Amino acid sequence: MTAPELVSKSRCFHGEVHKYMHQSTATQSKMTFNIYLPDAALTGKEKVPVLYYLSGLTCNEDNMITKGGALAHLSKHQIALVTPDTSPRSCGIPGESDDWELGTGAGFYVDATQEKWSRHYNMYTYVHQELQDLVKEHFAVDALRTSVFGHSMGGHGALMLALRNPGHYRSVSGFAPICHPSTSEWGRKQFTEYLGKDEELWARYDATELVKQYEGERLPILIDQGADDPFYKSKQLQPSHFVIATESSRRNVVLENRVQPGYDHSYWFVQSFMESHIEFHAKHLKQ
Amino acid sequence: MTAPELVSKSRCFHGEVHKYMHQSTATQSKMTFNIYLPDAALTGKEKVPVLYYLSGLTCNEDNMITKGGALAHLSKHQIALVTPDTSPRSCGIPGESDDWELGTGAGFYVDATQEKWSRHYNMYTYVHQELQDLVKEHFAVDALRTSVFGHSMGGHGALMLALRNPGHYRSVSGFAPICHPSTSEWGRKQFTEYLGKDEELWARYDATELVKQYEGERLPILIDQGADDPFYKSKQLQPSHFVIATESSRRNVVLENRVQPGYDHSYWFVQSFMESHIEFHAKHLKQ
Numbered sequence: 001m002t003a004p005e006l007v008s009k010s011r012c013f014h015g016e017v018h019k020y021m022h023q024s025t026a027t028q029s030k031m032t033f034n035i036y037l038p039d040a041a042l043t044g045k046e047k048v049p050v051l052y053y054l055s056g057l058t059c060n061e062d063n064m065i066t067k068g069g070a071l072a073h074l075s076k077h078q079i080a081l082v083t084p085d086t087s088p089r090s091c092g093i094p095g096e097s098d099d100w101e102l103g104t105g106a107g108f109y110v111d112a113t114q115e116k117w118s119r120h121y122n123m124y125t126y127v128h129q130e131l132q133d134l135v136k137e138h139f140a141v142d143a144l145r146t147s148v149f150g151h152s153m154g155g156h157g158a159l160m161l162a163l164r165n166p167g168h169y170r171s172v173s174g175f176a177p178i179c180h181p182s183t184s185e186w187g188r189k190q191f192t193e194y195l196g197k198d199e200e201l202w203a204r205y206d207a208t209e210l211v212k213q214y215e216g217e218r219l220p221i222l223i224d225q226g227a228d229d230p231f232y233k234s235k236q237l238q239p240s241h242f243v244i245a246t247e248s249s250r251r252n253v254v255l256e257n258r259v260q261p262g263y264d265h266s267y268w269f270v271q272s273f274m275e276s277h278i279e280f281h282a283k284h285l286k287q
Numbered sequence: 288m289t290a291p292e293l294v295s296k297s298r299c300f301h302g303e304v305h306k307y308m309h310q311s312t313a314t315q316s317k318m319t320f321n322i323y324l325p326d327a328a329l330t331g332k333e334k335v336p337v338l339y340y341l342s343g344l345t346c347n348e349d350n351m352i353t354k355g356g357a358l359a360h361l362s363k364h365q366i367a368l369v370t371p372d373t374s375p376r377s378c379g380i381p382g383e384s385d386d387w388e389l390g391t392g393a394g395f396y397v398d399a400t401q402e403k404w405s406r407h408y409n410m411y412t413y414v415h416q417e418l419q420d421l422v423k424e425h426f427a428v429d430a431l432r433t434s435v436f437g438h439s440m441g442g443h444g445a446l447m448l449a450l451r452n453p454g455h456y457r458s459v460s461g462f463a464p465i466c467h468p469s470t471s472e473w474g475r476k477q478f479t480e481y482l483g484k485d486e487e488l489w490a491r492y493d494a495t496e497l498v499k500q501y502e503g504e505r506l507p508i509l510i511d512q513g514a515d516d517p518f519y520k521s522k523q524l525q526p527s528h529f530v531i532a533t534e535s536s537r538r539n540v541v542l543e544n545r546v547q548p549g550y551d552h553s554y555w556f557v558q559s560f561m562e563s564h565i566e567f568h569a570k571h572l573k574q
Contacts, residue, residue, distance in 0.1 A: 010555035011515070017555055069356045071558070228298070268299035271358070 003138060007032070013075035015039050017065065022134065026126040028119055029088040033131065034065045036074055036081040041140040049145035049170075049285035050080040050135065051278075054127065054154030054161075057186075058105045061085045064151065069271040073278040079285060080141050084127055086153070091120040101186070102193055108181075109157030110205050112194040121194055124205070128161055128168075147281045149173040151270055152231070156181055159207035159221070159242075166216020171284035173222035173277045175270045176229055179242035180208040186236045208238075208245045214253060221246075221255045222280045224273045226263030290425060294319070300362035301326050304352065309421065313413040315406055316375040320418065321352045323361055323368040328427040336432035336457075336572035337367040337422065338565075341414065341441030341448075344473075345392045348372045351438065356558040360565040366572060367428050371414055373440070378407040388473070389480055395468075396444030397492050399481040408481055411492075415448055415455075434568045436460040438557055439518070443468055446494035446508070446529075453503020458571035460509035460564045462557045463516055466529035467495040473523045495525075495532045501540060508533075508542045509567045511560045513550030 004020035015038040024031040041048045051074070053064050064070065065083045074081050087107030090096075093116060096103035107123035136143040147170045150158035155177020162172035181187020182202045191202045203209040225232055225239050232239075239257055246255045263269040291307035302325040311318040328335045338361070340351050351357065352370045361368050374394030377383075380403060383390035394410035423430040434457045437445035442464020449459035468474020469489045478489045490496035512519055512526050519526075526544055533542045550556040 010551050010553050011513070011549040011559075012555035013559050066554070067353050069359065069558075072356065072562070226298070262298040264297050266297050267353070268297035268304055271356075272298070272300050275359070 004134060012036070013071040015071075015075055016042060017071070019061070024088070024126055024130060026122045026130045027088040029091055031085055031088065031126065032061050033082060033084045034061050035135065035139065036065065036071055037139060038075055038078045038080065040078055041080055044140050047140045047142035048078050048080050049147070050082060050141040050143070051281055051285075052127065052132070052146070052148045053081060053083050054109060054148065054150030054157040055083065055086050056150070056152030056154050057086070058100050059086050059154075060105065063267065064270070067267040067271065069274050070278060073275050077278065077282040077286070079278070079282060080139065082131070082135055084131055087123060088120045093117065093120065101189060106153070106190065108153060108190045108194060109160065110191070110194050113201070114194060114196050117194050127157065128165065145170060145285045147171045147285055149175075149277055149281065150177065151175040152237075152265065153178055153186070155223075156187070156207060160205050160210060162219060162221075163207055163210035163214055164204070166214070166219065169219075170287075171220045171222075171281050173280055174224070175273065175277070176225050176232065176237055176265055177207070177223060177239070178237055180206060180238040182206045182209060183241070184236045184238055186231070208241045211242065211245050211253060212248070216252065219253045220280070220284055221253055222277060223255070223257045224277070225257075225259050226265060226269045227259050227261045228263060229265040229269070231265050291421060299323070300358045302358070302362055303329060304358070306348070311375070311413055311417060313409045313417045314375040316378055318372055318375065318413065319348050320369060320371045321348050322422070322426065323352065323358055324426060325362055325365045325367065327365050328367055331427050334427045334429035335365050335367050336434070337369060337428040337430070338568055338572075339414065339419070339433070339435045340368060340370050341396060341435065341437030341444040342370065342373050343437070343439030343441050344373070345387050346373050346441075347392065350554065351557070354554040354558065356561050357565060360562050364565065364569040364573070366565070366569060367426065369418070369422055371418055374410060375407045380404065380407065388476060393440070393477065395440060395477045395481060396447065397478070397481050400488070401481060401483050404481050414444065415452065432457060432572045434458045434572055436462075436564055436568065437464065438462040439524075439552065440465055440473070442510075443474070443494060447492050447497060449506060449508075450494055450497035450501055451491070453501070453506065456506075457574075458507045458509075458568050460567055461511070462560065462564070463512050463519065463524055463552055464494070464510060464526070465524055467493060467525040469493045469496060470528070471523045471525055473518070495528045498529065498532050498540060499535070503539065506540045507567070507571055508540055509564060510542070510544045511564070512544075512546050513552060513556045514546050514548045515550060516552040516556070518552050
């Protein structure tokens with residue numbers, strides 16, 4: 001595996017934020033990501049746990065790490081953070097950037113099966129496998145202590161990754177995650193485009209469907225949802241479907257689901273609850 | 288005074304962030320600013336202290352409030368934050384947006400005397416007077432408890448405002464402030480353009496010159512400077528000039544000046560020390 005190319009680095013909260021670019025096999029394109037490394041990992045003195053954060057529609061690798069207010073808390077707990085991009089870019093696919101809900105900035109963390117997208121849009125393999133292999137090889141992180149979280153489309157990605165891969169992630173959390181994409185417009189639209197019409201295949205990328213079947217190791221889950229989020233009101237997110245599926249399945253998941261009065265869908269909401277999400281992951285990553 | 292027009296609002300950290308637009312008398316243009324109000328101020332239950340933050344070159348009213356990580360700490364201390372823009376915009380002045388160091392995004396917090404700029408570029412009066420009058424009239428802030436801070440060009444603005452107006456600001460702080468603008472390229476270039484060649488007039492906007500003459504009330508000052516900041520290395524910022532002027536003047540200022548190894552000029556640096564700046568101001572605003 002070729003080493004990723006350093007684009008920039010800055011000191012921040014007793015550690016460093018690095019931006020890298022690399023040629024991805026999974027997406028057959030250049031991909032960028034940021035990584036925050038606390039000093040212990042920079043000096044190579046010890047391997048630190050690692051948190052992956054998946055962003056939402058229209059976002060890239062920068063939104064959360066610049067606006068999420070996470071680094072103070074990661075520094076305190078000596079945890080690394082990796083923020084990948086939300087899709088490949090500039091692949092030359094006709095119309096790839098014409099619709100903010102599809103293509104560029106909207107990879108939805110699936111491996112596309114439809115010819116138009118399948119060469120490049122393999123964000124599931126990219127985020128779950130290729131990127132994590134690369135991070136493990138090049139940085140002082142302890143891959144056995146990995147957790148994942150995300151916002152909106154990225155919250156869907158985080159829940160789905162954790163439920164499909166029991167034992168791989170210690171904990172998972174979401175800020176306003178899309179919880180039942182097979183039944184909401186955000187989800188049906190993209191699954192149809194990337195995966196075609198086979199709804200059995202969709203179910204493999206749907207947190208609410210996956211949790212019904214979950215038989216893996218004990219998985220702690222935290223969800224925060226703003227009560228004044230317009231996408232919550234228009235039923236794009238549907239955390240209640242996920243809550244019901246979790247309760248009825250009686251599987252080995254421990255869900256804390258919170259609705260926060262007055263908060264919307266923005267990073268003003270995300271940053272307000274960042275500390276408690278990082279405390280949650282820290283507890284499980286340090287066990 | 289006409290009420291400012293609400294552009295957007297979001298709940299954040301047990302309070303709200305509002306963006307407003309208003310027609311400014313000082314700059315004869317539309318101006319925008321953000322304000323964070325903790326719940327106590329929103330319900331009108333009590334008037335809270337207020338912090339003004341002045342941004343640097345190329346920035347606008349959004350940079351710090353989205354990337355500075357300040358709101359968690361302001362919420363804890365129940366302090367309001369106001370973030371003005373860094374200049375008027377779209378005034379129709381020839382070439383106003385051609386140079387990132389002049390005009391748009393580069394108001395330098397002076398009242399311009401030169402004909403090309405003097406109608407609109409009156410950021411000193413705008414920030415120190417008009418905006419503060421407007422905030423006092425329309426929001427539940429206690430204007431007797433006001434402090435100011437800023438970054439780079441905004442750090443210059445903050446120091447200069449506090450030193451020119453003894454007793455008005457309880458405390459002042461800067462992240463990598465331009466400390467001696469009459470002797471650095473950042474400063475000489477803009478002062479020449481906005482104020483002409485009269486260096487006696489420049490001295491009224493220069494923190495190092497002002498502190499030599501300071502005879503006002505006791506003024507606590509905090510400065511953080513990243514040791515790997517390229518603008519520090521190229522002598523655009525010159526905190527040492529300010530330190531020496533403060534020591535030799537033996538005036539009524541209490542300066543804490545810190546150089547932070549490894550940090551650069553970016554918001555990665557600013558956010559790393561935000562908590563300690565807000566703790567500093569909180570101490571003086573609550574006395």
